[in-house]
Amino acid sequence: MGLLDGLDRSSPAVDDLIRLGPVTMSAERLRGCAAAVADDLRGEPVVAVRASATAETVVGVVGALLGGAAVVPVPPDSGPRETAHILRDSGATLLLGGTGDEPARIGVRRVDLGRTSDTRHPAPAPERTALIMYTSGTTGAPKGAVLSHRAVEAGIDALADAWAWTPDDLLVHGLPLFHVHGLVLGVLGALRVGCRLHHTGRPTPEAYAEAGGTLYFAVPTVWSRICAQPTAAARLSSARLLVSGSAALPAPSFERMRQLTGHRPVERYGMTETLITLSNRADDPHRRPGMVGTPVRGVKARVLDEDGRPVPADGTAIGELWVRGPMLFDGYLGKPDVTARLLDGDGWFRTGDIASVSPDGVHRLVGRRSTDLIKSGGYRIGAGEVEDALLAHPGVREAAVVGTPNDDLGQEVTAFVVADQVSAAELVDFVARTLSVHKRPRQIRFLDTLPRNAMGKVQKHLLAG
Ligand code: MLC
Ligand code: AMP
Numbered sequence: 001m002g003l004l005d006g007l008d009r010s011s012p013a014v015d016d017l018i019r020l021g022p023v024t025m026s027a028e029r030l031r032g033c034a035a036a037v038a039d040d041l042r043g044e045p046v047v048a049v050r051a052s053a054t055a056e057t058v059v060g061v062v063g064a065l066l067g068g069a070a071v072v073p074v075p076p077d078s079g080p081r082e083t084a085h086i087l088r089d090s091g092a093t094l095l096l097g098g099t100g101d102e103p104a105r106i107g108v109r110r111v112d113l114g115r116t117s118d119t120r121h122p123a124p125a126p127e128r129t130a131l132i133m134y135t136s137g138t139t140g141a142p143k144g145a146v147l148s149h150r151a152v153e154a155g156i157d158a159l160a161d162a163w164a165w166t167p168d169d170l171l172v173h174g175l176p177l178f179h180v181h182g183l184v185l186g187v188l189g190a191l192r193v194g195c196r197l198h199h200t201g202r203p204t205p206e207a208y209a210e211a212g213g214t215l216y217f218a219v220p221t222v223w224s225r226i227c228a229q230p231t232a233a234a235r236l237s238s239a240r241l242l243v244s245g246s247a248a249l250p251a252p253s254f255e256r257m258r259q260l261t262g263h264r265p266v267e268r269y270g271m272t273e274t275l276i277t278l279s280n281r282a283d284d285p286h287r288r289p290g291m292v293g294t295p296v297r298g299v300k301a302r303v304l305d306e307d308g309r310p311v312p313a314d315g316t317a318i319g320e321l322w323v324r325g326p327m328l329f330d331g332y333l334g335k336p337d338v339t340a341r342l343l344d345g346d347g348w349f350r351t352g353d354i355a356s357v358s359p360d361g362v363h364r365l366v367g368r369r370s371t372d373l374i375k376s377g378g379y380r381i382g383a384g385e386v387e388d389a390l391l392a393h394p395g396v397r398e399a400a401v402v403g404t405p406n407d408d409l410g411q412e413v414t415a416f417v418v419a420d421q422v423s424a425a426e427l428v429d430f431v432a433r434t435l436s437v438h439k440r441p442r443q444i445r446f447l448d449t450l451p452r453n454a455m456g457k458v459q460k461h462l463l464a465g
Pocket of ligand 2: 135180244245246247248249267268269270271272273292351353365368375378379380
């Protein structure tokens, strides 16, 4: 049994198992193209894939997984500094689909959709690394979260259970293919379940309305944009399930979705490090706004106060959410100390999210412990990484980055800067040259000094307010 067994479960009569842009592929063609990629790997242990929203990315990822490699998705828009870090830190020796920014030591290969092979590659052992997903922490460069085949399989199977997800579904989304939401759930999920996938390229309301899916995935920003177009939203009423995640779905968006589509969205909660651990269920018609549901199959969750004691399950007391389950990562690549701080010896992971839990076990998320992790449009952005990028500019003396409220994106990246004779536009461009698009500050505010406490630490709460 392996992660991609669902490819064999899908009906051979289906000639459009996946649809991405102009390309459609049957399970047989996808398997053949991926097997050709796997044949060429010849034992390459870590393979990076430039994860644009294309069929080549799906074939590259599936091929590398079939070949037993650990797959490292690289955001297609990540700048030279970010790309170099991901490739170096992961130890990737091969990059499928070039970025133009790759260092000379790495081999670059194109994925050719015209090549197929009949080789049947044996499923890798469950403990083998399937994915190394780069994700931002509060400081420094992104860290590689190591996810095993077992974790990815358990994570998807638990969602299939919660959402009654079957080969009869047509999954529709237009999310990026280098994060858990779009890649693990949105591609590997469909392939493992054996259902059809239509990726819309961009997650526009029109494309979602046109696609006629049964199951839709989106981040809250996309759902609120869909609700702003009532005609498009109304066309989703024929779907079976609308799922929201990656950031908090505002209660007004939940209500608007209910009015326009007739569906109460299914909210679920997860992290790169843990995959999805809490979710509402398809068979529960009483889903409420702001509630991310109960632990999915195999997961235990606890909410602890500052002294490490469980808070009362009364729906109001809040504490930090810890989770444990078979879909958790193995740790951060090459960072045993950081891993040990967050993942204890009993397998409990400290999420950094603040939650309450109702008497019926339903969780509500109320925020994060640190203001240094920003969620903008569902993207996780580390304040420290953007600050480092700003500080590399010769005119910048100090920088503090915070998330400020934004109706469309949830939060937007706002930078407070002490600088000599540089314009906001110049700084935004400067960041854009090193980091991916969504990490650029939307706002730059110039200050004479940053507010600091007696210890010299920047008082970010005064800036974020
Ligand atoms: C962006 N733009 C800027 C800018 N930032 N322009 C100037 N200054 C800045 N600082 C530009 C963009 O490049 C774009 O240009 C235009 O402004 C609009 O950008 P936008 O408002 O960001 O919209 P859009 O590009 O449409 O993106 C919104 C979105 C995207 C929701 C589609 O944020 C997205 O795909 N989010 C999903 C993230 C995700 O998958 N997260 C999952 C993490 S996994 P142009 O020219 O392109 O129009 C996870 C686990 C879990 O969290 O639980 O799921
Ligand atoms: P990432 O690692 O990009 O997956 O981001 C994980 C973070 O996204 C979590 O720690 C949460 O802060 C946030 N998140 C994910 N799902 C939800 C949700 N349904 N509601 C609120 N926040 C969420």
